[in-house]
Each structure stands twice: as C-alpha cells, then as structure tokens.
Amino acid sequence: MKLINKSILTVAITLSTASVYYAQEVKDTVNTTRSKDIEEVILQGVTDIAKDRKTPVAVSTVKAAQIIERLGNQELPEILNTTPSVYATKGGGGFGDSQIVIRGFESRNIAVMVNGMPVNDMEGGTVYFSNWTGLQDVTSTLQVQRGLGSSKLAIASVGGTINFLTKSADMKKGGVIRLGVGNNDYLKSSFAYNTGKSDKGWSSSFLMSRQSGSTYIENTDYESYAYYFALGWEPNKKHNFQFTMTSAPQWHDQRTFSPTIGNYIKFNPDKDGSPYRQYNSDYGYYTDENGNKVPLANRSNYYSKPVMMLNWDWTINDKSKLSTVAYMSNGRGGGTGDIGRVGGKSITDATFLDGGGHFNYDAIFAANQAVNVNTAPAASTLVRRSSINSHNWYGILANFQHKINDNWNFSVGTDDRYYYGYHYQVISDLYNAAGYKDNTNKNIAPNVVRNTYDYQKLTWNPFGGKVAPMEDRIGYSNDGEVIWYSGFAQVEYSKNNLSAFLQGSVSNQGYQRIDNFVQDGITRQPNATTGQIVNTKTGFKNLFGYNIKGGANYNINEQHNVFANIGYYSKQPFLNAVYPSNFQVVNPTLTNEKIFSAEVGYGFRSGKFSANANFYRTEWKDRWLRRTNQTFTLPDNTTATGYAEINGITEIHQGFEFDGVYKPTNFLEFQGMFSWGDYYYKGNATGSTFDDNNNPITVAGNSNSTTLYLDKVKVGGTSNNSIPQLTASLGATVKPVKDLSIYGTLRHVGKVYSSIDIATFSNEAAQQKGVLQLPDFNLFDLGISYKIRLKDASQYFTVGANVYNLFDTTYISDASTNVFGNDKITTNNDPDKGKTYEEAGRMYDGLADGNRVLFGFGRTWSATLSFNF
Template sequence: MKLINKSILTVAITLSTASVYYAQQVQDTVKDTRSKDIEEVILQGVTDIAKDRKTPVAVSTIKAAQILERQGNQELVELLNTTPSVYATKGGGGFGDSQITMRGFESRNIAVMVNGMPVNDMEGGTVYFSNWTGLADVTSTLQVQRGLGSSKLAIASVGGTMNFLTKSADMKKGGVIRLGVGNNDYFKTSFAYNTGKSDKGWSSSFLMSRQAGSTYIENTDYESYAYYFALGWEPNKKHNFQFTLTSAPQWHNQRTYSSTIQNYINFNPDHDGTPYRQYNSDYGYYTDANGNKVALANRANYYAKPVMMLNWDWTMNEKSKLSTVLYMSNGRGGGTGDIGRVGGKGITSFYDAEGHFNYDAIFAANQAVNLNTASAGSTLIRRASVNSHNWYGILANFQHKINDNWNFSVGTDDRYYYGYHYQVASDLYGASGYKDSNNKNIGPKIVSKTYDYQKLSWNPFGGSTAPIEDQIGYSNDGEVIWYSGFGQIEYSKNNLSAFLQGSVSNQGYQRIDNFIQDGVTKQQGQTVNTKTGFKNLFGYNIKAGANYNIDSNNNVFANIGYYSKQPFFNSVYPSNFQVVNPTLTNEKIFSAEVGYGFRSSKLSANVNIYRTSWGDRWLRRTNQTFTLPDNTTTTGYAEISGITEIHQGVEVDAVYKPFNFLEVQGMFSWGDYHYKGNATGAAFDDNNNPLTLAGTSTSTTLYLDKVKVGGTSNNSIPQMTASLGATVKPVKDLSIFGTWRYVGKLYSSIDIATFSNEAAQQKGVMKLPDFNLFDLGASYKIRLRDNNQYFTIGANVYNLFDTTYISDASTNVFTKTADQFATAAQYEAYQSTLYKGIDPSNRVLFGFGRTWAATLSFNF
C-alpha cells in the first residue's frame, strides 16, 4: 500500500524537463514522420503511450530522473501540481491521503493505470494513493493525458489518464542506496539493484524500502514499507516475458474530519487569533498505568495491496504482435473510526479544552456499562471498517500493420473482483466488549476480540475475512465481473496522423449481505435475499482524433469522444440495500478538444481548448453532518441523482531555454465548471434510515443550475491555476530550482442541505481565498573516478514563505449580510469574526506550512 515515497519535486520542474525532453526530440520527430513510424503513433504493447506531435491529446510526461532527484516527503500526485488543470492536495494530511482533480474531475473519474493496467477500484472507481506510494521509487515514466486520452480500453477517463510505467527487469546493471530525512521525524531508507541482462536473456531487479515518521498534522504517525521484484526473460527476438511483484504495506494515523475555522483558531496553543494548521480533532489522550499522557488515534488506515503481473510480448512477424498481461491484486486492510454511544453520547461529546478526545472520560463511561443488560451499541469503541478484495484480470492486445500507412489493433480487457466489507472491533476504549444486533442471523452478541491496525500484513494470499462472530456493524460483499472488447485503427502519412477507436463493455454487479435473513428481511417494501444476483450493465465509448504537423515548428490537433458509462456499484444498489435502483441509467459523457503546439530549439509551448458535458451523474457523499428539524444533528450520507455538469476551459504551458544553464517553465489554466439544471437529493443516517432535514423533505430538489462545480467530498476544485518556475545550472552537476504556484477560483464542496432552496442557488458554491505558494530546491551530484559511481545530494523546501491557506472545504455557510442583524453593532461584531471574508463556522482543511526534506543517494 504505501510505498515509501512521498516526494516531490517542484512540479514545474518535472514538467519542464518533460517539455525539454520533447523539445530535444522534436527534430527527429518532425524530420521523420514517414509511415514507417506508424508503430509509434499511439501504443506499445498493452500500454498506450502518447507521442509528441503525433498523438492528438493534451499530454505531460515526467521521467524517473526528475522524480528521484527532487523527491522529498510530499505526496506522489503533488508532482503534477504545475500541470495545467490539475489540483493535488494532501487531503486530510495523513500519509498517502492525497486527493487530485483533473479538469474539475476527481480521481474516481480519472483513469489511473500501472503499465497500462487499470487500478481504479472496481466498485467505486476510487484510487487510494496510500496503496501506491511506492510507485515513485520504481516508476521510469509517468505520463498524464488530460481529457479522454489515447487509451483504447473501456475505461472512464473523464478527466484524464495517469499511467505509471515501472522499470523493467532488463535495465542496466547497477544499484542505488538512498537515505532521506525531513520535517516531523521523516526518515526513509531504500536499496535497489538491477542485475542487467545475461547472455541467455535473463534479468532481474529488486527494491526494498522503509519510511516512517509523521506529517505536518498532529498525531499522524505512520510506518510504510515497500518491495518490488521484477524478473525478465527474453529467450529470442520473438518473445519477451516480464514478471513483476510490488506492494507497499503501511499503517498511518489520519485526520479525516475537517474542523471549523473557528476551532482551528480556538485551539491554537499560542492563542494569538490565528488558525493552528496542524490541529487534528480525530485523536485524544488517555492516562496510562504510570500516569503518563498517551496519544490515541480514533481514525487510522492500514493496507497492503500486492500486485503481480506477468507480461508477454510476442512478435509474430514483421507486421503482427500480440501483447498480453495477466495480473492479480489481493488487497487487505481498512480504516478505523468510532461506533456506538455511551450514556447516549457519541465520541464528539468527549472533547477536552484543547479540542482532543478525553479518553479517560470515555474509558470510565464504558467501564460502567453492564453489557449483559445494556442494549446494543451502548458502549463507544473504535471499529475497523475492512475493505479487502481479490482481483484478477487479463489484458490482451493484438496489433497488425496493414501497410505503410494503416495499422489496427484489437483486444480484450477482462476482470473479476470480489470485495469484502465488514467491521470488527479495533480498540474497546476500556469497555469489556461491544454488543451488536445487526446480524439478523445470529441476534445480539457481545464481541470482545480486537484487531490491531498497526500489525502490517506482508502475505498477499492471507485470509480475506474475520470470523462472522467477530463482525459488527455490517457485513456485505461486492462481486464484479467485467469483460470488454476494444478496437482501434490508425493512419499515418507524412505530417498527418489520426486514429479512430471504440470499445464495448459489460459490468455485472452483485451485492451480498451476510447480516440479513435470506428471504425474510424486507427493504423498501421488498423481500430480499442475501445475494441479489448479478445486474448486468452495458456500456461503450467511441473516440477519434487527428494531429497535423504544419511544419517543423507548428502542429495542431483535435479529438472528440462519447462515453456511455456504467454507474458505480453504490448507485446500482443505493442506500446500502439489496434493491436495484429503479431509475438506474448509464451516465453520458461527451468531450471535444482542439490544441496547438510549437517546438523549437529554445521554446516548447502548448495551447488546448476543451469542453466536456456529463449527464445523468449519480453520486454519494459520505461522512456528512445533518441538522434535523428539532435542531439536533446526526451523521450519515447523501445520495444525489440526475446531475449534469459542464466542464470547459483553456490551458497553456511552455518551457523556454534561452541558455544552456537556464530553463524557465510556465503554465496557466482557466476553467468554467458548472452544473446544468437541477438534481434530486436524499439524506440517510449511518443505519440507512431516510432523514428529513431542517426545512426540507426526505427527498428534495437541489437547485444547482449554473452553480459552480465544487468537490463531492471534503475537497475543493479550482477553476484557475498558474505557475512559473526556473531551473539554473551554474556549474556542472548542480541544479537550483524554484517554483511559484497560484490557485484561484477555488470552490467548496456541494452539500444537500444548503442547495435545497433557491436562495442558495443564487449565491452559488462558497468561493475560497486565492493563494500563492513558493517552493525551492537544489541537487548536486558528486562523481567518483568511475563514472558509474556517484553521490547525489538533494534538498527541497515547500511553501517557502510559510503561507497560511485553505486547500479544501466541505461546507457552504455563506457570510451573513447586514439585514440579518438587529443592530449595526451586531453586524460589525460578526464582521470581526470572519476569516478572510469567510464565515468561521465553515469546515475546512488548511494546507501544510513550511516543510522540508533532504536526500543522499549513492549510485553504483
């Protein structure tokens, strides 16, 4: 799961080097666009790699050298923050809890692939980057295609595609030892070695690493390991086999709840009226037997997701090639939180004066409960929500060169997925156990066994479930069968290259509820069974594009596409019930884009204009807090259907190299992301009971027409970004680099309660303050007599000027106007409480302050 890297380099630089790489290659690319290069137009093997001035998509490519040189202790996806229309944040701030949006679409609608293999969760499309932090150590190339992209697979790359191409076993012989240190006790070690290819065609490569420490946020300790092994065999020129095994088991404490601005200010230890950005409300303290105050996290994540792949490339003849990959992924782990109430109180009733949980009070209250006579859920404990899975797939692609100008490929992408979802006790918080009555097949039971989330699992074939008698809360499985076919035809002649591709797919969903009574339980007026049976959904897409090189410097391209996209699992079975959604329909996505590129020896620049419409969207917002008609609050989730979104914008990026020792990189993106028409929303508590909210009915119209698109969880989406960076190389082997980044038109998440009235529609989603950030770094290489041996010293400082800024928000509490107060004095008093013009009762996440990291590596 979490690999050891959180690094990152000032993205502008990585992107800039990528563009420089393009500029350096452009002469060969432009001089030789003859038909003999048809095999390079779109793809290699099962991996679709876009080619500069050939593939008609907006693309950015980052090489391993930039990732490793400027790595650090940042999140992997932050590497992309100077890419147009990309916004990556640290989310709640826990290790690997990053979030990313691309052209206003979140990660569940961005196709993330490893060596062309899709890794988005098959039930909900989500990508947990804590599972993939190790990729930074083993990635040879990271390519990002914005928009529909060039992938032939039947994947919903609504916002774009991220493809991590890992190092193969047949790399040059050699190794590297690395050591990294940074703020908040960040410490990382790694060792990697490649054997090179033997005379008989054998090669191998491996990496091991460990990372530990905490992040900028309070009580976010973590421990992460990573391993990578690749074995290659090329018996002859026709066949090449590559076996890969990689994983990154980890555990980390989290901050999942976005607190109010007022609480960040109130709980600042300095009491100076400024927000305490490190504040974390998801942990507290208890007193141990020796009288020591010990921190204890309520929210944490633990996971191991080993991935095994076997690639076989078969060159049948000069014109035909078959590429196949078999893969499996057995994920094990989950996340912790609280369950139950003690004395009628939830965990948020036990905050101390510093805004942390008073576990001594919780322990005392739990110890006073007699579970033999108490009702179910009468103790307050920490539970672990397990989200394990077994995933198997095959991806095959046949390519054939018809003649010098035409090429076609056909293939299949087939997968099987079984997910396990249930809860177990993780810490009893002083109670003798937890009584649960949710399993209707067993009845009320007292559970006392706990599962420690800090015990890492290294076994990719380990058990997927705990015994049913230990499960509490819920226990349901998700089964997904996916099979698809795709085809593509390509044309290349002189300065023109074009493609037409299409795919069809079937997704079969089955929900299995282990807690209901088969044929007895009723849900929504229907008698339901433990197994729903498979609900099959058909989808398809079609894409086309063309690139024309006007001359050796200028090129233009255009692409267009349409998706009929199957909805995610929880929209097929809404409200966590066994009943199929009666209004189930595919989501419709149409996208078009035009672009212009300029390449010369000193300047590389791109301009893109795009528009995407997304209709019949369905989404679920979890971890919501609702106000009921009696003004009490409860937690739960919201389901919103019938959403239509429009995403359109302009992107510009450029790299200018006036001298060999100086390179300047720049980027600007402007977007207009808004909802079209209204939608329908409904609220439910954590037990799936429909809620009537204050001022609304159970199901209500959401007035969203022309409202700006914000996030759909505790995140925000910007609609204007810019960056400017420079890399200076005053002497050989020394690089000094800096980046300025601007984020504007940043909008909060939508919520069902706010937009259930037309007045909110007029105000729109809350706009957050713009912000500017500066990063600075340097790298120096010390060469030994043997050119293959050298030391590299690197250092990075992020948020150099320690800027305080809001990175994400989850509410829309609008600033009150003067007519809402009885007197002018009351209004003036309220104005004095605002934070940069924002009502302080809004729940937000502040970005990290100044952080740093340094690395020392030895290559041999």
C-alpha cells in the first residue's frame, strides 16, 4: 500500500476567557445523557458546544474523569464506543492506528475539533490519533455531535463532530503525577502542573508524559512522548491572551496488512485449529553476526507535529465580543514499506516466508546480494522505502459575536488556512542490496540509489531532519498545496421554551499539485539549455462550497423536549479526487459532493432517569473515494497490492438512536445505548485500479476501468475497516462505599459489513451476494477505582485497574474482502484450487477462510496509580 499521508491533526487549541472545568477528582465516571457541567465549560468564541435541552442536535458527552478512569492503554477513540452509532477499533493494532466510524461514516468525513478548531487533514480529511496521545491527558470534556452538528465552520461533519476541550492555563493551582502499567510491557508516566492565576493575571499549565511497550499484536513496539504548555495573561476584564504549544512525537511498528483467516489458523504456534489473533505478517527475522534471530519490521510509522497557537479574546462591551486565534503546525514524518522485486518475486512470495508466516530476511538478503544493480532493470531489488509525508500549516480564525437583545444573537467570522505538504519516497533499508535502480523520475536518467535514510527515531525538532535530494528519491515525489478561505454566519433565537438557530457558510478551496517527477501522462519538451523538464505545477484549481443548516428545540415542560434539524452541504472533494490517478490533470468529471441530512429527536429528564431518542436520514451524492490496501488478482493469476479509485457513489445512511441513564440510588447507576442503522449504496459507480507505485493495473477478467454494481449493496469500509449497523451497550456503576467505584460494560456489535473489494463488484452476480457480513460479537469490560485521601483535602492517591474483553472473546473487528463460502478457491498451488470453500471445508465461524480480516484484541489489562496535590 502507498503509505498514508500523515494527517494534519492541527491542534489549534484556542483557549478563551472562560476557565475550562477540569475534573481534579473523579466525580462523574459515566457518559451521562444530561451534562450539567458542560455549561460550565462552554468556551466562548470559536467553540460550538451543544447545550442540553437547547441545541437541537444528537449529542453525547464524556468527562475527563471517565477518560482518566477507564481509558488505560486503549486507543483514545475507544472511549466513545458506548455512545450511539459509534464504532471505534484498533485498526491494524499498532499504537495509535485506531479507526472510528460514526453513523457509517469514516474519520475523513467526521469533523475532529480541538476547542472548536478543525483539525482534519487538508488534503485527504484523515485523522491519525497516534500523534495526539497527549489529548487524553489534557482533555477536560469530549463531546460527540452526531450528524451535521452545531459548528458554524464550513467543515466536513457528514457523520458527526468530535470536539476535544482541553485544560486552560488559568485553571486552579495543583498538579498530578500518574504511573500506568499494562499488558505487553505497557508503561506510561506523566506529570502535570497548573500554577493558577496570579494577581497580575498570569497563569500557566504544562504536562509531560512518556509511554512505551507493545500492543497485543506481534512486533508492534512503540515509544511516544507528549508535551503541553499553556501561558495565559488577562491584563483586564476586556482582554485575554493565551499561548499554547503541544506535540506528541512517536514511532511505532505496525501491522497494515490484514492476513487471511486461513493464515491466522495455519501460523498458530499451538496448531489447535484456532486463529492466532496476535499474528502479524508485516515483519520477519534476520540472523545477526552472532547467529541470533533478530526481528525487523517492514512497516513502521514515525511522526512529530508540534502545534503553536495564540488566542486573543476581546470583550468589546456587554453585548459584543471578538475572538481571534492564529496557529501553525509543522509536521515531519512518514512510514515504511517495501518496494521493488527480486527475481521477479515480491516480499510476500512463499520463498521469502518462514514457517511462522513471517519474512525470511536471510533469503531476501541473499537474493538481493546476487543482483548486479547496475545492469539489472529498474526495481530489480527488494528494499524498504520510507514514504515521507511532511507539512507546514498556518491558519487564522476570527469570530464576532453580538447579542441583539434577550432573544436574538448573531455571529459572523472567517476561517482561513494555508497548507503545503511534501510527499516523496526514499530508501530506509537496502535489505543487503547494492542499491535500488529507479526510473520514475523523468527529469533524470534511470539511476541507482544507494543512500539510505533511517528516520525511525523520534524527531523533536520538526524544522530539522535531513531532506533527501532529488537523485535519492524513488517511486514518486510530489507536493500538495491547499489554500482555504471561508466565511460563516449564524443567527440564534431563544425565548421561553423555544430555541432555534440558522447557520450558513461559504468556502473556497484551492488545490495545486506539484510533481517533481512529472508523472502527468503528458509529453513535455525538455529545456533546451538545461535538459530539465519544467513546468511541473498544475496551477490552483479553485472549488467553491457552501452549507446551510438550521434547527429548533422545544421544551414541552421540565421533563420532555423535542428537537429537529435539517441541512444541506455542497462539499468540495479531496485533493486526490481533483487530480486522480496521481497525474497532473484535473478530473474532467469533477463535481462537489452533495449531502442532505434531516433529524428529529426527543428527550426525557427526571430525577432518576434521563433518556434521548432520535431518527436521522442522510443522503450523500457524487462521492469520490480511494480504497487503499486492496489485493488484486492479475490476468496471470499472480496478485498485486494497490488501490482503487471509485467515482459517482451515492449512499443512504438512516437509522434510530437511543441512550439513557437510570440512577435508582446514590450508590448504583445504569447506562444504556442502542443504535440501529440502514446504510446502503444507491445506484452503480465506476472504478479504476492501480498498484502501490501508481501504475494502472488490469484485474483478471476486467480492464483497468470497470463498472461497480453497488445498487442496494450495504455500505462497507474503505480499507482494512468494517462498518456495523447495530450497536448496543449496557453498563453499571456501583459505589458501595465512599471513594470506591466498580463499573462494568457489556457491548454488542452486529450487522457488521466488510470493506468492499473493488474487484468483487464488477458484475451483477456479485451485486446479488452483496457485502460480506461478519459475525456479531459481545464484549465485556470491568474496572475498579479507589481514592485514598490524605489529611490535606487537596492531596490524594487514586488506584485504578481495568480489564478489557474480560472473557477473552475471539471476534473479528474488521475485514478487507468479500469472499463467500460458495466462491471457488483460485490461489495457485493450493491443493483445494477449483473447489468452493464450503466443499473444501475451509470455513471459520461461517466465513470462508480466504477472507482477509483483523481479529480484535483478546483479554488485555491496565492499572494506574496517581497522586494529586
């Protein structure tokens, strides 16, 4: 697979005049449907936080106490798994490689915000949480607004909005030291301190943390640091300034390829016919000079992306306020994978695998050593490459708010950003080859590259690091430039029991692609003097977008309320849709994506029971999508990995959601959630296939371009992930004595559909079969927390422990293929070739064992000890 373009999760942490409530003590440890405290953490200015029984959107809120108490060594998005229509998994299982789906929409179409600032990658919309582990230590409140949400900005909140609210610099004086341990050598330590506000208006807050170990999956070692610093100054009641800097440099070994079920079983060391859930096919062993077997990862990720921002809140008068934030992000990093072939064989060839299903690097090294790289054709050695994906991002956001009278408010503002991304490949390990011959750079003759760049160490200085010259770059070298400017306005009305809003925004997104290798499919004449091919810039392609949405909430009485919202988005496509197939030519069928969404809901509040219920429907037209991590069968029956581009997709997402809390006594509380969805494709689409190095490939029996018969097919994921259409949870918290809390959660996931394999839906017969449905599963988590108070009320110890998947349930969390039991086995050299999987007895839990899947983690655990002072 072409390595992910590391997302621009630009944490524009806009701190405002209102202090952020931070739970120094664990007071509420559950995700309540009614959050009294959320009104205490409303950040004026750019943050749009939904208020209970006032903002007409479906919303769930998680407090800092719950994050601290229950997250442990899980992935940050997993804390949201008990909220309706949310499905967060660990992805491939590497540190920070989590994936999240809301209402059937993946992260690139979920707006992730930090204190109201949009942080999705400006090229592709993706979000990678491995760079933001520090958020779990500084987040005071985490709110999920499902659907279009209440944000005023022109953001891609098709599925929903996730908004992290962080600690402010002017919170009360105090600190905390925390130590965490867990399975697979997990170790985390952190220290945070807040000075409080001085008499002259100065305040500061900082945090430092480190964690390391490995995950449940084989050979997924990692190391991550996080730092956070905030400095505030409030010279008077009219002005407040806040400066913040944060980052989380990290490296981690990965599992990006999902093995087949058959290989999970085949390579189980116990040979008992069960799947070896920890199996990782993305690493292997070599023999060192002392004869020891040393593990070596083929897939790793590394990144450092500090963010700095300066916020100014100006209270002009009693009715008007202006909030402005300027921010910058400079990210450096990328990830590794293989490139090339040796002896015509890829790294996954059977001759390069050992008995455990891992790479036999000794065999690869020997094969590479035998190649005369100077005389061999291009790409005739097999090496490890690093795909560099760095960026510079600068932005400014301003919002003017004015209170017209007791009933009417309005706000207007602008959100402007500039982004430049750097994308190229270099060699990180020659795997004992004398070099790698590359012919993709059209500006130079085929050249042998011998220099390596091992970036897999933490980079504290994002402005440093060695930049590879053009002659050392392989595969591709292109840059992406994005200019975004937008304006927004919102009117709010509130009187008695009725509240309503109407919001609109317009935006212009300009994309430019710069190809240093001139891979544009257009013949260009070289410069007569230098011989260099020039004019590699496409020029900016400007795309106009807009949205309009509104809603109303009516409180029938103190117990009952109803709400409704409706909205329409004309959303610009991502960069790789503007310049498809990684060429310098603008997509001739380019069009904005159109999203129409409507929702109605009901809420109930009483002293012991609170609940919410809502129905929603979203139609998404003219969607363009790139599906990565695809495996294609070629006309000669060999396989190749790559990606597919799909045009003209229409999706329908509709469903019902419920969540509630019942507290019969002060010592017992129950929490419940249920969500049902119906997500399906409407009409057919077209797709094209490419290998990992952007070369068009022909799939067996089809051309490079094909019709995809998707009409009425259930919506599946885009890569190694799946999408459920039924989730439910039931939890309980017991507090038998003061300061002791015991909690457990049973979670059900059903109607889970695999990723769509583009090669599968090339005919109507496949359409009739539909997307592969995975087995339903249930998981149970259990935890305990106890507080030990000292004489000084501000000082106490907290001891906590969590066990995840307590009953060690074996389940499939994600899948990449659609192989059915009555499909024939087509793999060469397979003794069952020609039989169906059912005929060959090659079935596991109702699935053909040729399906590529990711098993969820087995039983894991974590424990923490913290001291607050």
